[in-house]
Amino acid sequence: MGMADAVELDWLVTRMRPIAFFGQLVIPTVMVAGTTALLTSAGCDLHPQSQPNHAAPTGAQAPVAQSLAAPAAAAQTGAPDVKSFVTTGPLVADKQADIAAERAGRVVSIAVGIGDRVKAGQTLARLDDRVLRSTADAQKARIVSAQASVREWEAEEESAKASLRRANTLHTDQIISEEEWELAKSRLDQTSAAVARYHGEEAAAEADCNVANLQLEQSRIVAPFDGVVGRESVRPSQEVKAGDVLFWITAEAPLRVLFTVPESVMAAFPVGAELELTTADYPGQHQAAHILRVSPVVDPASGSVQVIGAVDHPSPLLKPGMSMQIRLAQVRIAP
Secondary structure (H helix, E strand, O other): OOHHHHHHHHHHHHHOOOEEEOOEEEOOHHHHHHHHHHHHHHOOOOOOOOOOOOOOOOOOHHHHHHHHHHHHHHHHHHOOOOOOOEEEEEEEEOOEEEEEOOOOEEEEEEOOOOOOEEOOOOEEEEEOOHHHHHHHHHHHHHHHHHHHHHHHHHHHHHHHHHHHHHHHHHHHOOOOOHHHHHHHHHHHHHHHHHHHHHHHHHHHHHHHHHHHHHHHHHOEEEOOOOEEEEEEOOOOOOEEOOOOEEEEEEOOOOEEEEEEEEHHHHHHOOOOOEEEEEEOOEEEEEEEEEEEEEOOOOEOOOOEEEEEEEEOOOOOOOOOOOEEEEEEOOOOOOO
16 A cells, blocks of 8 residues: 555544443444445455345345335236136127128018028019010020021021032132132122121120129129028118118127237137126026137237137027127136
């Protein structure tokens, strides 16, 4: 150490006399701390005795330890209990559809009403199709006429081909003139053109007939699948436009239940987990279900996950649109 440091150290040691306090010797703590810091900074090879690591916090350290432990305890207290977690969601059918008119027209008949069960392809209502039927009949007659003309001209074409073959032989032997040979060739060209023209007429008539038949089919409003009529928005003699919704059809099975769970409990709702469904409409009804799909993303706005459950052997009392209470039938928490 330097001379100045030695002088200062001697001054501090002199000041650190033991103080008598109720018959005990006490060394001032502040002075000891200051002396230790000075010795350490001076580079002296002194090793102060350290306290054991297992010493419990005392004095000012105890409140600090308690304050650190408090948030963890609070977090455990506020964590949701998945055993008592209950949420709600609607029942939906796997197939539901709005049945709209595919063309404009006037409704002439309605075959079903709300609550009626229907089969796929069954007629629900009809639009006026008298003009379309007349058009379709006219196109069918046009097709028949074009086909008859095609057959007639094809026979004429075969005759013209035979005549041209004879003319070719006679022209080679110089029995007929060039003009007669050209006439036979021209006749074949004309009949072939007529055959092609009436083939085109037949194709056009068939296309127009297909359009008329398609519009006739669109005059029948049909059920796309087996189900039940949930809504009816049509009346007799009503003028409708293409796209107007006339019926709402829903399948009765399979049934699904849609709900969300918060991110904090989503680990307890894996695919396949068993669910128990209840409803206020039938308090004694307990319906089994299981988780079919779980969204792979968390909605950042609500902090929740979308879940789809499949209803197992649904009761006849359950109907699409009913609100269900959902809880876990068996708690399964992922590790």
